[in-house]
Amino acid sequence: MKRETDPAGTEELTKVRFSNLDRVMYPAAGITKKEVISYYIRIAPRMLPFLFGRPITMHRFPDGIGGEGFYEKDAPKGTPDFVAIFLHHSVTADRDVRFVLCNNLDTLIWLANLASLEIHATLSRAASYESPDLLLFDIDPEPPLGFDAVIDVAKVVREHLQADGLSPYVKTSGKKGLHIVVPLVPGYRFADVRSYAHAKGTAIARDIPYVVAEFPQSRDKGTIFIDYLQNAGGKTMAAPYSLRATPEATVSTPLAWSDLTRGVRAEDFTMKTVLGTHEEPWKGILDDRQKI
């Protein structure tokens, strides 16, 4: 490696070496990798606190969303030193997985430079991998039902949780649905959290005819599925502020409950709109841990 003195006296801002900055990632929206990296740099102050210590899964699109995407759990070859690694023995795969922990700005920029448009995070942290610190309801519509119906159901879920004394957080999934998340005090097992979420879904499905609580019906036309199955070891959700591989470059956007009024559309929350606001509805979420 050649070294030179820094003639302009500019600081070394990142250890990441950018590549293919002009490659188009979102053809319809005309967004290049440079803009993707710029997005993740700008969103980092809001995103990093959530990601810290949490194993992630990359969803990479080297040729943009027009090309093939692939999921990657393992740190790829050539992963630089500044990236923290969590070594976990996967029983199902019977091998060690080298998870990436996005613990610093450089790692986030590196992920963006790898064209990992989507960043998915586990519901537990590496330090207590078998114990979830987040409860997740993943609410998705089947056409002809749309986002309005999702909002209606999400509010019902919220009421049920509030009745238990909980204050849940909400974000768009970045696709068609909403994620409702409750930060948890330490010590839960995934099985506990899963059956809690399942029970809530079942209760709501009894009240609202188009809500389904079981996976086999989740693809039925005109239903809303309250997915509790994501509450399991190794499962991930799109991280808050992760881009999604959609034509509009939507973002899994944390929202205030008051933002959710009928008429709002899931695809309204994009890279551009998110950067246009400084709202942080999920600020302090990890200091607001609750008991179920």
Add this chain to the structure above:
Amino acid sequence: MSGTEGPARSREKGRSRAAHPAAQEPVPGNTGVPAGKPAAGMITVPHPGGHAETGTAGRAFWSGAITIGLVNVPVQLHTMVRDRSFTFRLLHKEDGQPLRYDRVCTRDDKVVPWSETVRGYEVRKGEFLVFSPEELRAVAPESDRKIRLTKFVHYLSLDPMFFGTSYLLVPDRSEDAYSLFLSAIRKSGKAGVGTITMRTKEHPVVVHAYGGGLVATTLHYPDEVTQPAAYPQLRELKAPKDAELALAQRIVDELSGDFAIGEFHDRYREAILSLIEKKLAGEKLVYAEPHPEEAKELMEALKETISTLQKK
């Protein structure tokens, strides 16, 4: 023949020797080929030449034989003189990137690969005689790897004006013959005069004794050396007055002494080296692959984010 297909001139001036096919074998006088071990503390500047810079003695770049009539003394040629002038890489001021020289066609400004080049001799401005490699090879002197000595002269009778580059001759499994030849010319104070062919040029050469070895020094052809009489200012010099001459001679006498090359130092080189040491010790280093121009706005975003994160 004029350049009917447009000028095939390339910007030869700034060409990189490294990529030149003719530079695949080492070029005599190439500054990047030191023969001896580098002095302690010397910073060696790697040269992108075809000849790897090993910095060790013992790598010959030419081997052949001194021939005097029917007598052969096999020898290897080692570079003796190395130019230790300081070289800097030229960088782009804005991003610190090293610059590269390209052969660019003067008609369309496109880079021309070596395979598409020919040699041209400029007869008049913009008009070239084109030579094919075959034509040039046909007239090139054959390098038969011989230093042919035809005459011995007193070494001190040689005019140093004509001295070119010196090479150390090292015996090539010919120690006895070498020693005999060395002793003979040292004793007589004479030097052998002849020719040597290196690459495509035949040079006059003189082989003489120096510091316990034989040294071959190429000589310039007479027409390569300017004669002072070519200058009218020098032809018309007036003789000084006697008194002035006496004064000048006294100054010369007072400053007379023995010649000692060790009195001289390359002070510029020393200053640069000490500057380099200071910079290495004290100044911030960055990788020589800084962010290209296109990443500038990312740098702006980074500055903002880093300052936000620091406040948190």
